Amino acid sequence: MAINATKTVRELALEVPSATRLFEKLGIDYCCGGGKSLTEACASAGVKVEEVVQSLEQSVQAGGEIGALKNWQNEPLTELISYILDKHHVFTRDELDRLDPLIAKVCSVHGQNHPELLRVQGLFFELKRELINHMLKEEQILFPYVEQLEEAANRNAPPPMPFFGTVRNPVRMMMIEHDAAGDMLRAIRSLTKDFTLPDDACISYQTLYHALEEFEADLHQHIHLENNILFPRAVEMEG
Numbered sequence: 363m364a365i366n367a368t369k370t371v372r373e374l375a376l377e378v379p380s381a382t383r384l385f386e387k388l389g390i391d392y393c394c395g396g397g398k399s400l401t402e403a404c405a406s407a408g409v410k411v412e413e414v415v416q417s418l419e420q421s422v423q424a425g426g427e428i429g430a431l432k433n434w435q436n437e438p439l440t441e442l443i444s445y446i447l448d449k450h451h452v453f454t455r456d457e458l459d460r461l462d463p464l465i466a467k468v469c470s471v472h473g474q475n476h477p478e479l480l481r482v483q484g485l486f487f488e489l490k491r492e493l494i495n496h497m498l499k500e501e502q503i504l505f506p507y508v509e510q511l512e513e514a515a516n517r518n519a520p521p522p523m524p525f526f527g528t529v530r531n532p533v534r535m536m537m538i539e540h541d542a543a544g545d546m547l548r549a550i551r552s553l554t555k556d557f558t559l560p561d562d563a564c565i566s567y568q569t570l571y572h573a574l575e576e577f578e579a580d581l582h583q584h585i586h587l588e589n590n591i592l593f594p595r596a597v598e599m600e601g
Contacts, residue, residue, distance in 0.1 A: 367401045384418065385403075386582060439595060443505050453580055458490045472567060547582075551578065557571040
């Protein structure tokens with residue numbers, strides 16, 4: 363498979379689903395910033411586009427893990443929603459609950475010598491509040507409507523009439539909130555200097571930075587599945 367560097371990162375993430383792992387490793391934004399061409403995204407991330415293209419092509423040809431993730435473009439939306447709920451929403455809630463006291467503990471011990479931790483704590487508190495409300499809106503409003511929409515389409519029946527007028531309205535709001543979450547994650551990464559541990563980092567400090575980096579990667583994948591697959595397909599189906 364030849365990789366075209368003029369295609370957007372979003373398009374490549376859809377064509378080669380597990381390319382997101384490589385993008386994550388290289389710091390290439392494929393969820394909120396997926397509208398950039400691969401060439402532009404590589405320039406922003408400070409990596410050589412030729413090397414990224416070569417890595418993608420070699421991995422696809424070798425049949426390695428880069429082609430291993432499920433292609434959700436071809437699966438029912440109800441299955442995709444179940445996957446998002448079971449994997450990403452559960453993980454997000456569990457990690458938010460775990461990270462909250464961990465950040466407080468690390469701040470209490472290291473906050474005086476590392477004041478950036480207090481800013482990370484404030485950002486994380488805001489991110490937690492926003493994500494909890496965000497997921498509730500998806501679970502109680504948007505996702506049930508998309509499931510009804512797909513059921514109607516399978517029966518060749520007219521789409522249901524939601525109180526919010528059209529699915530485009532909650533989708534637009536969810537994408538705005540995704541962008542805000544992405545901004546907070548980038549701010550946390552910047553404050554921690556890409557999660558670089560200081561010399562005096564204890565085990566809890568190390569655990570915190572590792573967990574924050576894993577949380578960021580999972581949320582990127584979570585947003586990618588919604589922004590680039592679920593939402594466009596739901597809008598198309600309603601239309």
